Amino acid sequence: xxxxxxxxxxxxxxxxxxxxxxxxxxxxxxxxxxxxxxxxxxxxxxxxxxxxxxxxxxxxxxxxxxxxxxxxxxxxxxxxxxxxxxxxxxxxxxxxxxxxxxxxxxxxxxxxxxxxxxxxxxxxxxxxxxxxxxxxxxxxxxxxxxxxxxxxxxxxxxxxxxxxxxxxxxxxxxxxxxxxxxxxxxxxxxxxxxxxxxxxxxxxxxxxxxxxxxxxxxxxxxxxxxxxxxxxxxxxxxxxx
Ligand code: TMP
Ligand code: MG
Numbered sequence: 001x002x003x004x005x006x007x008x009x010x011x012x013x014x015x016x017x018x019x020x021x022x023x024x025x026x027x028x029x030x031x032x033x034x035x036x037x038x039x040x041x042x043x044x045x046x047x048x049x050x051x052x053x054x055x056x057x058x059x060x061x062x063x064x065x066x067x068x069x070x071x072x073x074x075x076x077x078x079x080x081x082x083x084x085x086x087x088x089x090x091x092x093x094x095x096x097x098x099x100x101x102x103x104x105x106x107x108x109x110x111x112x113x114x115x116x117x118x119x120x121x122x123x124x125x126x127x128x129x130x131x132x133x134x135x136x137x138x139x140x141x142x143x144x145x146x147x148x149x150x151x152x153x154x155x156x157x158x159x160x161x162x163x164x165x166x167x168x169x170x171x172x173x174x175x176x177x178x179x180x181x182x183x184x185x186x187x188x189x190x191x192x193x194x195x196x197x198x199x200x201x202x203x204x205x206x207x208x209x210x211x212x213x214x215x216x217x218x219x220x221x222x223x224x225x226x227x228x229x230x231x232x233x234x235x236x237x238x239x240x241x
Contacts, residue, residue: 007231009068009123011114011156012223015131015195016164017188018178019171020208021215025164026070026127028216029223033068033123069117072127073107080106088180100137104151107133111156111237118235123227130155130239131163131198136182139190145197155239158202160226162219166208168192 012029014022076085080102086092087099094102107130117124130152138145168188177183182191199205204222206215 007121008235009118009121010159010223010227010230011118011124011126011235012226013126013129013131013158013161014164015128015161016208017166017168017171017192017195018183019174020164020166021212022127022164023072024212025162025215025219026125028212029219030068030070030125032216032220033125033223033227034066037067066120066122068123068125070125070127071110071114073110073129073132074103075106075110078106078109080109088182090179090181096137096140096143100133100143100148101151103133103137104130107152107155114156115235126158129158129161131161131195134198135191135194138194139187145194149240153240154237157236157238159230159235160222161200161203162222163195163199163203163205164208164215165192165196165205170209 014026016022074084074088075081083092083094084099084102084106087094087102114124130149133152134145134148137143137148168185168191171177171188172185177185177188182188206218208215
């Protein structure tokens with residue numbers, strides 16, 4: 001058996017176009033992973049307590065006893081994240097190259113914290129990553145896909161990417177898009193095309209038209225396998241190398 005003190009957490013990424021259900025499924029996976037380590041006799045009240053813990057995970061520092069933790073890119077709380085936030089809310093215009101590099105820098109600035117979380121044995125569930133970075137920028141007219149991928153080369157490699165695939169025509173029916181930059185049908189159609197070209201061996205494509213419980217079931221089955229498998233293998237910093 002593996003020495004528990006050396007077990008690392010898994011690096012699990014959710015990707016997809018806007019309104020595909022990534023945030024819902026990422027939060028449900030974290031909640032599930034936290035609850036599955038609870039005593040079988042515990043009742044609903046404890047699951048409410050652990051739900052509260054999920055919402056605190058974005059602000060708390062790494063905690064050795066934590067089973068799973070939620071993360072999100074862009075991380076809008078950092079200085080770089082605040083510039084990205086202003087760009088997305090359209091209070092600031094930035095050159096396409098510049099904002100692309102900011103999104104990438106926003107990932108790089110989090111790498112040390114993320115590595116420490118994984119090494120402490122906590123599984124990290126991440127809502128968007130470098131695939132969003134490349135897909136959204138390369139969907140713009142003048143940015144080449146290889147140029148878009150290059151600043152993220154060498155980032156931590158995900159142990160699995162759940163790609164929540166939904167036709168943007170379906171996504172828009174889910175209560176419509178918000179007011180942020182990129183939230184329009186024509187652009188999202190281009191983004192989905194680029195996304196699908198980025199598929200690699202770490203991807204599991206999910207049909208996001210399914211119900212929330214159906215998707216959750218598939219996700220937890222695969223996530224459990226991945227978590228088990230990567231307990232004994234070190235993480236690698238080889239993205240797109
Ligand atoms: P969010 O809606 O998940 O907070 O993401 C904000 C928007 O930023 C979303 O439309 C996707 C886009 N995005 C990029 O353009 N590049 C990136 O690297 C990331 C992480 C997101
Ligand atoms: Mg959004």
